[in-house]
Amino acid sequence: MNRLILPGLAACALIAPAAVRAQAVTGAIRGEVTAARGPVARVEVVIEHSPTGTRSRTTADALGAFLMTGLRAGGPYILTIAAPGFETYSVSGIMLAAGAPLRLPIRLAAQQELLVTVETLRATRLSAGPMTLYDPAEIAGVASVRREIRYVARRDPLVDSFVRAGPAGVGGLSVDGVRLAGAHGPVSFDAIGQLAVKMAPYDVSEAPGGTIDAVLRSGGNAFSGTAFVSSAVDRDGVGYGAFLSGPVARDRLFFALAHERLENDRASLGSAGRDSRYSAKIDWNAAEGQRAALSYIHHDFAPRDGAGGWRAGETTDAAALHLNSDWSTRLSTQAQFTYRRIERVSGASVTAARAQAMGGVVAAHLQLGRHALKAVLGYERETIRIAPVSLPGVVRAGDHAASHYSAGVQDSWDADPALNITYGLRLDARRISGQARSVVQPRISATWRPRKRLTLRGGAGLFTQTGLQMPGDPMLEPVGAPIAFDPGSRLPSLWKSSLSLDYVMDLGPFGDGWRLGTDIVYAAVRRDPLFPDHADALTAVARIATEFDFGLAANVAYIRHDVQDGDPAQAAHPRFTDDVRSTIKFALDYAHAFVADYKTRLSLFGEWRSFRPCVTTCVSSSIWGWAPPDRRALGVDLHIDQDLPLSLVRGGRLKLFADVENVFADRHSGARIGVRSAF
Template identity: 25%
Template sequence: MTFLKKFAYGASVAALAAMAPVAAVHAQQVTSDIRGQITDQNGAPVSGASVQVVHQPSGSVSNSVTSAGGVFSARGLRVGGPYTVTITANGYQPRQVEGIALNLGETFRLDQTLEASQATEVIVVTGSAIQTVETAIGPNATFGQDVLTAAPAINRSLNDIVRIDPRIYVDESFVDAIQCAGANPRFNSLTVDGVRLNDGFGLNSNGFPTEGQPFSYDAIEQVAVELAPFDVRYGGFSACNINAVTKSGGNEFRGGFFVDYTSDNLTGSSLEGSSINIEPFDDYRYGINVGGPIIQDRLFFFAAYERRDGTNTFDRGPEGSGATVEIPGFTIADFDEIRRIAQDEYNYDPGGTPSSYDNTDEKLLVRLDWEISNNHRASFVYNYNDGFNITQSDGGSDEFEYSNHLYERGAELNSYTGSLFSDWTNNFSTELRVSYIDLVNRQNSLDTAGFGEFQIDVNGNTIYLGGDDSRQSNELNYSILSTQLRGNYQLDDHSISFGYEREEYEIFNLFVQHSIGEFQFDSIADFENGFPSAISYNNAPSLNPTDAAADWGYAINTVFAQDEWQAGSNLTVTAGLRYDWYTTDDTPPENPDFVADYGFSNSQTLDGVGLLQPRFAVQWDISDTLTARGGIGLFSGGNPNVWLSNNYSANNVTQFGQRGRSFGYTDGSRSLFDADVVYPNGLTAGFAVPQELIDAVAAGSGDNFEINYLDPNFDIPADWKVSLGATWLVDAALPSFLGGEYIVNADLLFNRAQNSAVVRRGDLDQVATAVAGIPVFASNREPSFVLTNSTRDVDSWNFGITVQREYDFGLSWVAGYSYSDAHEVQPMTSSVAFSNYSNRSYFNPQLDEVAQSNYNVPHRFTLLLNYEHEFVEEYRTRFTLFGQAAQGRPYSYTFGSNNLLGFNPFQGGPSSLLYVPNGPSDPNVAFAGGFDVEGFFNYLEQQGLMGYAGGFVPRNEFNSDWWIKADLRIEQELPGLLDGHRSAAFIVIDNLPNLISDEWGIFRQASFPGTVQAASAGLINGGTQIEYRDFSPNRLVQSRQGSASLWSVRVGLRYEF
C-alpha cells in the first residue's frame, strides 16, 4: 500500500498535502489510541495474544492482550511517535510493526495476521505497509508538524493553520476571528492539553482569552479542528472545536530557537495608485524551545518561550490626510477645528491622528512527563501569557477617534494542568485531569486626564475624543477549576467510555460605562457652544464604581456514556448520551420596582437547567479505496459568560444611570458652560458631568437605565448537527502529469439551531402600525433587556470538498472548496445587551427575523501548494503557498438616524431596514426640503436596490466583494554548527498579489455591524409617510480594509538541534 493510500481515509496532513478531514479531537482529548484485530491465516481471531506498544522517543510501554474475538486496544497514548508494536502468541511467529505515527484524538486501526510457526524470528513490517488510521466520525481536519513548520503562518498562530480548511474562514479585518461554516466565532471552543483555553468570559472576538494565541507556536505538536464530532466526550461548543496538544520531551535533548523581523520598510505603502502614510515601526519576535530527559526512560521535560516586541499601527484619518482609510465628509479642517475647540473651550488635549504604538506579548510553556510504570503515566503543564495591544474602540467606516480615545487592552494568564493516565487491566483504563486557570484582564484608556467621552456628528460621521465610555470603569478577573474523570472498558468488540466533568467559574466583573460621562453633539457648533444632544452618566449610588461590580460564579457539570462497536471488520457504530447541567448559588440583586412591574424577579439564574445530548454515528469502509461516514447529534456550548454577567451588574440596584433629559441639557435650553451649571470638586465641563446628574444617581434615581435579566423560562441553546461524508482514493487514468492517485474528501453538514440566545427589550409594547406596516413601540414598564431564546429554529448548510495529490519530485498540493448557507436570528456581536440588541438590522426588533448569518461566507476556494528541492545538495529549499478566494460577508441597507419605531434610545440608531420608494411619487414617502431626490434614486439604481421598490430591503441580502489573496513562505536550509544540527533562513510574504501590484489583493467589506446607511428619515403626518431627510451619495457601501489589503514581509532565521 502506498504512502498516500495509507492516509486515504482522512489521515493527517502529510508532506503539506494533508487537508483531508481527519481524526477526532475530543473536547479535552490530548491522547491517541491504537486498536485492531489479530487473526490467523484462515481469518480466525487469535485470543490471548500479547500486544506491546512502545513510544520510541521516551521508551514508554503499553501492554494489552487480545480478547476472545482477537481484539486489542491501547489507549491514552502520546500524540506523535514513532511507535513500535510487537505482537506475540503461542504457536505463531512474532510480528513487529514499526514507524507508526499517531494523530491527535485518533484511533489508529491496526489489523494484523499472524503466521502459524514455532519460529522465534520477528517479522518486521514498516509503517508504510500497515492499515490506515481510523478517524472519529464527522467533518474535521488535522495538521501536524510538516504543516505547522512550513505554512506561511505570518502571525505564528493556529488561525494561520486552521484556515487551510475551506470551511474555516479567518476574518482578517476583525482580529482574525475564526468563523466555522458561517457560525458566530464566539461559539467555538479551544482546548490545549485538555484545558479549555478559549475566551472564558466572552470579551474577545479572536476566540482566545488573551490578546493573541496564549502559548508558543513552537510548543504545538498537532492541531485539529472539528465541526461535528459525533462523540459524547466533546462539549462546550456549538460551532467548532479547535484542539491542540503540546510537544513533550524524550530520551534525547532536542530544541531550537528562532528570530524574525518586519518593519515599515517591509510593508506596502500604496494602494490602488495612491500613496499610504505608514508610520515608522519595528516588530521583532524571538523564541526558544528545548526538551529532553530528566531521568532516562522515566521523567522528561519540554519548555517553550516566545516574545514579541511589536507595534500597533492605525490606518484611519480625515479626507486628504493620506491615511489608508480616509473618512469621507470629515476633512482636515474639521479635524483641526475640533481639536482647537477641545483645547480652547474645554482645556483638554484630545491627541492627534492615531499612528503607531508599541506592544508586547510574552509566553512560556513548561511540560513534564512522568512514566510512573508501564501501566501509569502522568503529565503536568504550566502555561503563562502576558501581552497587550493598543486598540481602537470605534472603527467603522463613518467613525474616527482622536488618539487619546484609544485604550490598552491586555491580559495575564496562568494555567496549570495535571493529568494521570492509568491502565488498570488489559481492558480497563482511566484518565484523571485537574486544571486551574487564572486570568487578569486589563483595559486602560490612553486618556490620563480623566476626560469623558465626547461624540460629535460631522456630516453623518461620528468623531470621538476623550476616554472611551466602556473603559472608564472596567476590570475583569476570572478563574476556572476543571476536573475530569474518564474511564474506558474494552468488552470484545465494544469500547465503552464513560465519565464525569465539572468546570467551576469564579468571576469578578467591574463594568460601569459612562462613570466619567458620555456627551453627544449633533454638530461642531453645538460642541463649541456646549449644547449636547445626550448625556449619559452611570455609577453606584455610593459613587464608587467598584460597588457596582458583579462578583459571581457557577459550574457546568457533565456525565456521559458511549459505546463504540466494531460491528465488523469494516463497520463502526458509535452511540452515546451526554448530559450537561448548571449549578450556582449566586443570584443577581433583586429590583423591587422590576418585580412590581413584571410580576417576577430579575434575579433568575441557570441553576438546575440542563440538556441531554444524544449522538449516533456510523462509519463504513466500503472498500480499500472508499469510506463513507455519517452521524446525527445534539451539541451545546460557547455562549459567552458575559451575557449572564450583565444581569448581575445592570440592575438599577447596585448601579444607576442618568441621561440628562430631566435637567434640560439635551433640548438646547442649557449649555454645559452656563454659569449656573455646577461640577464636583472644582472640575469643568467634560471632566465630569453636572452635579445634578451625580446627585440623582447617588439618590438611586435612574433615567431610562435598562435592567438586564434572564428569561425565567430560558432553555440551553443547542444545535442539531447531521453529517454525511466520504473519503475516496481515486486512481485517475489520465495522461502524464494529471494521472495518479488523488484523495478526495467531501462532507455535507446540516445544522439546526434551537433555542438560540437572543436579546429583546422586555418593556416594549407595540402601540401602533405606521405606513408600510412599520411597527411603533412604547415603553410602559421598567426599561429592560431580557436574554431569552429565539422562538424559531434556524437551519444552515455547508458542503466542503478537498482534493489532494503529491508527486515523487517534491510537489504536493491540496485544493478545497466550501459552500455555506448559514442563517441566524441575531448576530450577537457584542458583550453588552444594548449593543447586541442595536448592532443589527431589522424591520421589527422584537420579532425573530431569520436571515443570512452575519458570519456567512457563501463561497470559498483554497489552495495549499508545496514544492521542495535540493538545489544545493543536502540543503533543501522549500516553497509553500497558500491561496484563497472568498466571497465577502453579508450586509444590509438601512436608514441612518431615524425615529421610525417610536422609542428611545434607539430611535436615532441606524438599524431600521431601508424602505425603497417605487418612485418620487410613492404615496408612502415624502422628501424634506433640499433633499437630492434625483441623486437618491440614481444611488438606488446603482446599488441594485430598485428591485425592492415598494418594500423593505431584506436583512443581509447583499454580500461584500470577493477577496483573492495568497501568502508565500520560502525557506532555505543552511548548515548547523554541529553534526545533527540544522538551520534555515526564511521569508514570509503576506498578500503576495498586493506585492506584485497595488491594485491586487484589496479587501473590501461593509463596516461593522454590516449595515450601509442610505438616508436618514422619520415618520410624519401621523405615521402615514416616511420623510427622507438627508442623503450622502459619497457614503461608502464597502470600506477598504487597509491593514489586510497591504502586503507585508517577515524575514527570519531558525535553528534546530
C-alpha cells in the same frame, strides 16, 4: 488534510464559554488479531513510542480484540505481536491523533516474519466528524506575521479568518485540555505537537459542537531545540523565541520548555503591540501502565489601537495535570485536572473582567469483545468578576459564579472489520444561584470502510455549552451582546449532522494517491439566547489533494455556504455576518534539497471568497478587510525558508525564513523575516 468547519452562528469575538469537557490529549489503538483460521486469542500486544522508548502492553481477548488508551499523541510508534505458532508481526510508522482512535486489522502468518508499515494496512481513524490534523512540520510552513493559531486553523475549509465562537461553530481553543480564550494563540508555534480542528466531535467527552485542540510537544530521550530572531518588516516589530526539550531521566522523565515574544512599536489596528508566550511540560513514566503529564501556560497579550495607544490587555495563566492508567488488559482510566485564570482590561475603560475556573474530568474505558465502553464524569467551578463599566446595559458588574457538571456513557462497536458504530448520551448541567439548567445530548456516528480506497463517515448529535461568557474587547464585539449570567437562562443547544466521503484514486499516468473527498454538514439551533429558533446552516465542500515524489504537495477545496441566522440586531440582513456564499481554498507546498540535504521550502496558501460585508458592529469583518456588496476577494500568503549548515553544533542547522501575508494586497498585508537555529 482537508476537512471542514462550519463558521459559528454566535456573536463576533466573544470568548467561547467554558464547558466541562475532557479534551483528548492522548491517542488510542484498537484492533483485532486474526489468522487464516479466525481470531487469535490471548496474544500479547506491545506498542513502543520511539522518541521516548515508552512501552505499553496488553493481551487480546478470546475474540482477538485489544484496546490501548492513554498513548502520547503523535509518534512514531512500533506495534509488535509475538504469538505461539506464528512468526513475529510488527507494524512501524504508526502516528496517533488525539481523540481519534486508530483501528488496525492484524493478520498473522505461520511461516513468515512480517514487518509492515501502517500505510500498507487497512488502518482506519475512528473520527466520524470532519477533523483536520496539523503536525509541527505543517505548522512550520504556515505564513503568520503574528504567529497565531488561528492562521493554522483557517487553512481548514470553512474556518474563517476570525475563528467564530458559539455552539454552531468553533467553540474556542483548548491547549492540553484547558479551555482558553479566543484563537489568537497563547502558545508558541514551536511548542505545539499537534493541532486538531474538529467540526463535529461526536464523542461524549466533547461538549461544544466545534473546537480547536492543541497538544503541547513532549520531550524525548534526545535533546532538541530551536531558537529564532525575526523582524516584522512593515510594522517596526521584532520577535524572538526558543524551544528546548529532552530527558531528565532516560525512558522515565522528560521536559519541554518554550518562550516567544513579539513586539511592535508602530500603531496598526490588529497588530500585536506586545505578545509574550511561555509554556512548560513534564512527562513522567511512573511505572508500566502508569503515566502522568503536567503542563503550564502563561500568555500576556496587549494590542495597540489605531492611535498608538493600548487598546486592551489580556493575561492568561493555565495548568493541566493528566494521569493515564492501565489497570488491566480491559480497563484503563484517564484523569484530567485543569486550572485557568484570565484577566482582561479595556484601554477604553469599557470593561474589566477576571475569570477563574478549576475542575476535573475522569474517563474510564472498558473493552468487552468488539465493544469499547466509555464513561465520563466531570465538574468545574467557574467565577467571573466584572468591574464597573462606562456603558450601562452592556454587562452587569459584580461577581458571578457557576458550577458545571457533566456525565456521559458511550459504546464504540466494531460491527464488522469494515464498520464501526459509536453511540452514546451526554448530560451537561449548570447551576447558578441555586437554579439548575441541563441538556441531555444523544449522539450517534459511524465509520465504514468497505474498500481499502473508500471511507464513509457520518453522524448526528446534540451539542451545548454551559459556561459563562466573559466580556471581550468592546472594539471587536457587538455592543449590547448579552452575557449569560441569568440563573434562569436556557442553555444554548443545537443539532449537528455530517456526512463525509473519502476516496483514494489512481489516475494512471498522473500517479496514484489522489485523495478526493466531499463533506456535507448541517446545523440547526434548538435554542440559543442570541438567535431565534429558526437559525440553521448547510455547508458543502468538495476537495482534492495529492503529493508527488519530487517534493510537491497540493490541495484545493471548494466550499458552498447557506447560512440563515436571523440576527435580531439586523432584521434587514437575516444572513450570517460576513455573508460568504462561496469559498475556494488552495495550498502548495514544495520542499527539495538542492545542495546535500539542506532543504529549500516554499509554502503557499490562498483563499478566494465571494461575500457581502459585515453587517453587525464588528470592527473587522475578516483579514481581507471591508468589502462592498457582492465583493470577491483573493488573499495569498507565502512562507519561504532555506536550510544552512551550523558548524558550531553537531547536527545543527540554520534556517532563513520569510512570511508574507496577503502578497497581492495593498491593505492588511504584512511580512516577517528571520533566522532560526535548530539541533
